[in-house]
Amino acid sequence: MKSKILVVANWKMNPGTYDEAETLSKESELLAKKNKNLAVVLCLPYTWLTDLSHKGSKVVSFGAQDSAVADKGAYTGEISAKMLYHSRVKHVILGHSERRALGETEALIAQKVQVAVKAGLKVILCVGEKERDAHGEFLTFLRQQIVNSLAKLPKKYLSKLILAYEPVWAIGQAEKDSMKPSDIHEASLFIRKVLIDLYGKDGFTVPILYGGAVGPDNASQIILTGEVQGLLVGHVSLNPKKFGDLLASIN
Ligand code: PGA
Numbered sequence: 684m685k686s687k688i689l690v691v692a693n694w695k696m697n698p699g700t701y702d703e704a705e706t707l708s709k710e711s712e713l714l715a716k717k718n719k720n721l722a723v724v725l726c727l728p729y730t731w732l733t734d735l736s737h738k739g740s741k742v743v744s745f746g747a748q749d750s751a752v753a754d755k756g757a758y759t760g761e762i763s764a765k766m767l768y769h770s771r772v773k774h775v776i777l778g779h780s781e782r783r784a785l786g787e788t789e790a791l792i793a794q795k796v797q798v799a800v801k802a803g804l805k806v807i808l809c810v811g812e813k814e815r816d817a818h819g820e821f822l823t824f825l826r827q828q829i830v831n832s833l834a835k836l837p838k839k840y841l842s843k844l845i846l847a848y849e850p851v852w853a854i855g856q857a858e859k860d861s862m863k864p865s866d867i868h869e870a871s872l873f874i875r876k877v878l879i880d881l882y883g884k885d886g887f888t889v890p891i892l893y894g895g896a897v898g899p900d901n902a903s904q905i906i907l908t909g910e911v912q913g914l915l916v917g918h919v920s921l922n923p924k925k926f927g928d929l930l931a932s933i934n
Contacts, residue, residue: 687722688906688933689845689890689913691807692920693748693776694727704731708739710923715743717927718934722913724774725920726807729762733770746774746807749782752794754802764795764802775799776915778832779809780851793834800836800843807892807915808832810874811849822873829877838885845890847915848874853895855918861896867909899928906933 692711698704708725715723726746727735736745751761764775777799778792792808799806810828812821829846836844848870853862862870871891878886893905894915902914914933919925 686890686912687720689722689724689892690930690933691724691726691746691774691776691845691847691892691894691913691915692926693779693894693915693917694725694920695748695781695917696728697921701731701734704728705735705738707921707923708735711920711926712740712742714923714927714930718930720934721930723930724807726774726776732767732772736771739771744773745771746776746805747772748776748779750775750777750795750799750802750804752791752798754798764799764804768803772804774805774807774845776807776809776847780811780813780849780854789828789831790834792832793836796832796836796844797834797840800840803843805843805845807845807847809847809849809894809915811851811895813851815850815852825870825873826877829874830881833881838882841882841885841888845892845913846874846878847892847894848911849894849915851895856896858896858898858901861898861901861905862893864901864904864908867893867905867911871909871911897929899925899932902929903932 724744724746726748747767750764754763754765777795815821890912892913892915893911897914897916898919
């Protein structure tokens with residue numbers, strides 16, 4: 684059976700109040716219910732996450748936007764993957780460029796990935812270049828970023844891995860300034876090759892998502908031409924009308 688197209692909504696540090704978060708979560712669940720060919724994951728800020736994951740139906744999965752390098756202990760301010768797992772949270776985004784920009788290193792991200800998969804979470808590992816150059820050096824950068832962030836993750840955890848390709852320059856932009864679907868295809872082939880170099884034929888099993896200025900007008904072309912298995916959607920996931928149109932366009 685073909686797997687469902689995965690749509691991960693990254694709410695980032697939004698919305699500002701519990702009531703808004705509850706409304707948005709309910710609306711997103713209704714949209715997911717209408718689009719049964721998709722698997723929808725809502726990644727919320729911690730404050731709203733665990734309450735809404737307990738109230739939420741099985742129509743969507745819930746995810747966090749980060750998790751700690753250890754299961755428990757003296758890590759003031761941190762939340763562990765194990766705690767999330769026991770709060771009906773199934774996914775976690777790790778290595779998002781906005782966290783890398785705050786100082787997260789590849790070594791730290793690699794450690795978080797290992798801890799999170801061992802805790803039972805599915806990791807959405809984000810990679811992507813800051814800029815492109817005509818000589819293709821960004822590809823060397825991309826390969827290194829994947830290799831370093833995975834840091835020899837054992838094969839047995841591959842079923843817990845989802846790779847999200849997010850060129851940093853496209854994030855937060857208007858749809859017209861997103862990456863061209865043909866370029867996304869090239870990038871997804873390259874990432875698949877890196878995964879196969881690392882894991883042999885098991886590298887085929889890891890879903891590759893695209894993220895960065897995805898909306899209702901470009902989502903279906905990105906899936907079709909880009910040959911990715913899903914999308915990571917930021918600002919459009921905060922707008923139920925646009926998010927609904929996006930889901931319907933790829934359902
Ligand atoms: P965007 O964000 O859809 O707003 O570009 C995507 C992301 O940062 O995950």
